[in-house]
Amino acid sequence: MDELNTDEIVRKFLNTEFIFEAPEIRYPSSNPVKDAHKAVIGMSFGKDSLLTYAVANELGLDPEIVYIVEQSLTYEEKHKKNLASKFKTEFGKELQILTHETGKLRDYAHLGMPKSEFGWGLQNTEYTLELIPFAYALHAKYILFGNEQTTAASYMDDANKWTIYPAYDQSHLWTVHLNQVSQAFSGRSVLTGSLIEPLMDMMIQYMLAHRYPEMAKYQMSCFTENEFGADYHWCHHCNVCAKMYLLCVGSGIDPPAIGLREDMLKKEFKEFYTLFGGKTSLTYLNTGIARDEQLFAFYCAARKGVKADLVEIFKESELYQEAKEREDELIKIFCSIYDSISVPKNLKDNLISIYKEEISSFEF
Known part of the structure; x- marks a missing residue:
């Protein structure tokens, strides 16, 4: 959160002039991808891309994986290559x-700017365009992103004037536009979508570790x-590590199954949970749905009898009573299969069958 005035940011954005060194317009090829049958997946080794890979593989799409390096992220490339x-x-x-050079648009050291969310708003759009050559080279019919249900979440700014979408570029509506983009650049042969749009985060984490444990051990969401993240792919000192630990515990998954080594439910890590008033610069963790996700996960952990400092604090607070009163609502929100618009239609039936099987195995 950069705490800048939303009106001013929008004004500057609308007044921005883009100048291209090579202004000549080059039209995309109208030739379709030959023998298109595979899937290309933007692989970050986070839970979303790993589950996308695992499900695509189970569906027989023979997925290929591409990692697009963001040079501004300090230790990420080293860990992901390992x-x-x-x-x-x-x-x-x-x-x-x-x-890719477009990553410099969000490299704050390169731009001489303070850290903010500036530059990340079109990440998936960039990636779609950059993955099209891989689709041609690898005979891919699909470009698949890990855009889950909460990517469409929003909240109001401090002045209660603007609706903020922390990840609109990953939302289902925008993914439909990206599908149009990839088709336009590939002779209408490459479709872009998301296999995990029907799911909330907690079910994604559960399904990855429960159905595909051989994949889950490669997870790196941090x-x-x-x-703290210099030598290992989980730093254990951030909001993301805390969130993934909580999602595991709440869904009955042992956190070491995804590589987490530190008990993130110790009292000393309370500041990493927004439910307890913790702060974060990650705007998507400030939505109402993100708050309720933590509420539900702590409630699940309490019901499962998890012994941990923060679970005890939760049980003794008004939050526990809130969760208890909203139990049916929270279960419906976080343990459902949602209607989707970005799942490729010919994959939907088999995909939903997998998800129904997994959700039926979830023990609340």
């Missing part, structure tokens, strides 16, 4: 790596932006 090496050894699937 995970990719082990992943290739186990599954025989090589990680294609692309270092941005490793601090020195």
Whole structure:
């Protein structure tokens, strides 16, 4: 959260002039991808892209994986290349790596700007365009992103004037536009979508670790932006590590199954949970749905008898009573399969069958 005035940010954005060094317009090829049958997945090794890969593989899409390097993220590339090496050894699937210059649009050191969310708003749009050549080279019919249900979440700014979408570029509505973009640039042969749009985060984390444990051990959701993340792909000192630990515990998954080593429910980590008043610069963790997600996960952990400092604090607070009174509502929100508009239609029936099987196995 950069605490800047929303009106001023919008004004500057609308007044921005873009100048291109090579102004000549080059039209995309109208030739379709030959023998298009695979899926290309933007692989971050987060839970969303790993579940997307695992499900695509189960659906017979023979998925290929591409990692687009964001040079501004301190230790991320090192850790992901290490995970990719082990992943290739186990599954025989090589990680294609692309270092892209457009990443400098959100490299604050390069731009001489303070850290903010500026520049991240079109990340998936950039990636869609950059993955199209991979679709041609790897015979892909699909470009798949890990855009889950909460990417459409929003909240009001401090002045209660603007609706803020922390991840609109990943929302289902925008993914439909990205599908139009990829078709326009590929002779209408490459479709862009998300296999996990029907799911909330907690079910994604549960399904990955429960149905595909061999994939879950490669999970890296942490941005490793601090020195605690220098030598390992979980820093155990950030909001993301705390969230993933909580989602695991709340869904009955042992956190070490995804590589977490530290007990993130110790009292000393309370500041990393927005439910307890913790602060974060990650805007998507400030939505109402993100708050209720933590409420539900702590409630699940309490019901399962988890012994931990923060679970005890939760049980003794008014939050526990709130969760108890909203139990049916929270279960419906976080343990449902949602209607989707970005799941490729010919994959939907088999996909939903997998999800129904997994949700039926979830023990509340």
